[in-house]
Amino acid sequence: VTPDLNGGGAAIPQPHSNPASEVPSPAEMEPDRPIGYGAFGVVWSVTDPRDGRKVALKKMPNVFQNLVSCKRVFRELRMLCFFKHDNVLSALDILQPPQIDCFEEIYVITELMQSDLHKVIVSPQPLTTDHIKVFLYQILRGLKYLHSAGILHRDIKPGNLLVNSNCLLKICDFGLARVEEPDPSRHMTQEVVTQYYRAPEVLMGCQHYTSSIDVWSVGCIFAELLGRRILFQAQSPIQQLDLITDLLGTPPLSAMASACEGARAHILRGPHKPPSLSVLYMLSDGATHEAVHLLCRMLVFDPAKRISGSDALSHPYLDEGRLRYHTCMCKCCYSVPSGRVYTRDFEPPADRPFSHNYEQSMHSVWQGKELIHRFITEHQQGKRVPLCINPQSAAFKTFIR
Template sequence: MAMVGRRILEQRQAQAVAEAMAFHGTSQHAILAATHPVYHHSPVPSQDVQPDRPIGYGAFGVVWSVTDPRDGKRVALKKMPNVFQNLVSSKRVYRELRMLCFFKHENVLQAREILQPPPVEFFHEIYVISELMQSDLHKIIVSPQPLTSDHVKVFLYQILRGLKYLHSAKVLHRDIKPGNLLVNSNCVLKICDYGLARVEESDAQRHMTQEVVTQYYRPPEILMGARHYDYSVDLWSVGCIFAELIGRRILFQAQTPLLQLELITDLLGTPPLEDMTSACEGARVHMLRTAHKPPSLGALYTLSSQATHEAVDLLCRFLIFNPKKRITCIDALAHPYLDEGRLRYHSCMCQCCYNTNAGRQYTGDFEPVATATFDDSFEDGISSVQQVKDAKRETVISNCTVATVCSMH
C-alpha cells in the first residue's frame, strides 16, 4: 500500500509539473509548489507572495527569485533545462549538482534542496533551490553606486576565501568572473555557477579543454593554447576582477582571443621564452615574431585613486604571465592589503564568529579549507546520456534534502 500511495503521489506531482510547464507564462512559484506534496507546507496567502522574476543566467540555466510556498521565504530557484541533450553537457550538469551539494562554505553557493524529479518520461529539467542573493559583482561594478576601498578589500577577501576552499577540495572553478560572484544586501559574497568546474588533473600529459573562462578573464596560457593548466587560471581571473573593482572597467576587453593576448602583452610586456613553456608551438612562434614590448605596469596606478602601492603590488602578483609564478590563494590572503578586509568581514559579516556579553568571539580559523576533497569517481563508467539520466534521478529521488544527496556515491 505504501508503494502504491507513493506512486500515486509521484504521478500527481508529475502531472502538476507537466501542466505548469505547458501553460504559457506559468510562474516559477507554481512549479516550486507543484513539486512538493501538499502536506509538506501550508500555502502562503496570495497577498503575501511576491511576483516571480528572473535574476540571472548561468552556463546551464536560468535563476529565478521565487517564494517558497512552505515557509513564505524568498529563495533562488535555478531551472536547468534540456539537461540531457548530449553526454558532455549531461555529465557537466550532474557534476555541478554534486558540487552544489558537496560544498559547505560561507563564500561558496550551495544547494538547499534539489526538487524531486517527475517520472522519467517527464524528466528533462532540474530545479535547484539555493539562498537568494540580491545582486552580483558585475551589476555592482557597472552601477552608479560608489565603491570605496573598504568595499574592494572586503569583496576581494571573500573571493579569495571562497576560492581557497574550492582549491583545497581539488576543484578548479574555471569561470571566475563578476557575474559568477553573487552579493547580498549585506555585502556577503558567494562564488556560484560550477558548470565549467572540474577536479584538478594531476597528470600533466592529459589534455584539458581550452573552452573555459570567459574571454576577458582568461589567462594567457589558455589564450596561447595550453593543453594542461591548474588552479592558477582562477587566480588570473581574480586579478582581472580586482583591477575592475578598482577602475570600474574591464581591464582586458578585446573582441577576439588574439587581441585579448595583445592587450595583456601591452601591459605585461613580451614574456621571455621560459615563461611560455605551456603554450603551443604556434603561439610561441607568433609571440617571438612580433615586436618586443616592454612592461608598462605603471599604468595600473592610473586605474583610480584606490590604486595605491599596496594594491598595485598585490595586483601585479595576480597578473603574471607564467602561471607557475602567479600568487596562490593562501599567499594572496596573507598580503597586508587584505588585512582590513579580513577584519571587517569577521567583525560583523561572517557566520563563523559571534557576539557575546564579553565581546566578539572570533573563530580559530579565518579561512577554513574543505574537510575532504571532491570525489568525481561517480563519473567513471558513465558512457551514455541514459546512464547520466538514471544517476541524476536516483541521486535526487532518494531524498530531496541536501544532506542525503551529499552522501550519495
C-alpha cells in the first residue's frame, strides 16, 4: 500500500495479481476524522481504499462484555444489513473480523452524510416551509418502512436524522431499536428515547408501548423545525410531563390506564389544566392551520388515539414535500426525454418483517461471539476485496480511544 497523496489519510491498494485459488488480501483503511460520538460507539470519516469514496466508519466497542450487550450489538448489526430504504441508513460493508479468539470490536461502513438535523436547526441557516415539508416527509417515509418491518427505533431525535446539503435525510443510530412486542403483558425497558422527545406513556412508566412512541418523537421534531427551539425542554422527567400537560391539558383517566400509580397520582393531585394548543400557531409563520392540525394529531397524550406514521403521510400538509422529494431527490423515480417516470408506491413498506429469532439461540457471550463472527464472515462472501483497519496509522490510536 502507498499513502494517499490527497491528504485523505487512507491507504490505496497497489495492483497485484493473485492466483485464482488465493483469497485476496484485505485492503487497509485509516480513520480520517471523527464525526460523531454516541452511547454505543464512535463514527469516523474514512476513505475506502478500493474506490477512493468517502464513507463513515462506526466502531462498536465492548461488544462481548455481557450477553445483553452482545444481543444489542448483533441486533443493530443485523438491522443495518437488513435495511434497504433511501431514508434509513444501512451498512455498506463490515470490516473483516480477526480470528474469533481476538474478536472484540466490530467496524461497520455506512454512507457518509454531511450533517444532522440538530445542527441544521440550531444554525442560522433559514428554514423555509418547503425545507420543513421535505424533511418531515422523509422522516415519516423512513419511519413507515421501519414500523412495517416491526421495528421500533426508540430514539428518534434531530441528532439521529442525518442530512446532506441537497436535503436528503436518513434515519440512523439503531442502538436502542428493537422488534415491536405484540404481547402487552411483556414488559419493555423504560430507558429509551432522549427525554425531550420521550412520549408521555414512557414518562409515566408504561410497561408496554408501541410504535406510537416514535410518532410522538417526530411530532416534537416537527414543532422544533417550525419554532427552531425544543418544544418540551425540561430538567427532569416529571417536569417534562408537566410541560406536556401544560400544552395538551390534563389527560382523561382512560389515557392513563397503563401508567404507573405514582405518575397517575402526580397528574391527578395537580390542578386541572385545559388544553392550550392555540400556542402552536405562534411557533412561526410556517405554523399554518394544516401544519398545526398534523402536529396535533401527532402530539396526542393517549397513544391509542395518536396518528400512525403511515396515516400521517396521507395528511395534505405533506403533499408538497412528497412532490418535491419524488420530482428531484429520490432514487425510485427517474427522468426520460418525455418526462418524469414515477414509482407506483411513493412510501413502500418493508418487503418482510425483521426477524429476531436468532436471539433465542444466544445463551452465553461465547455463543453470541460465534454467531456474530459467522454472520460477518458469511456477509462478506462473494463481495469485493475485504477491508480491515491499518493499525499502524497515527489516526488509529485516536480512533481506538
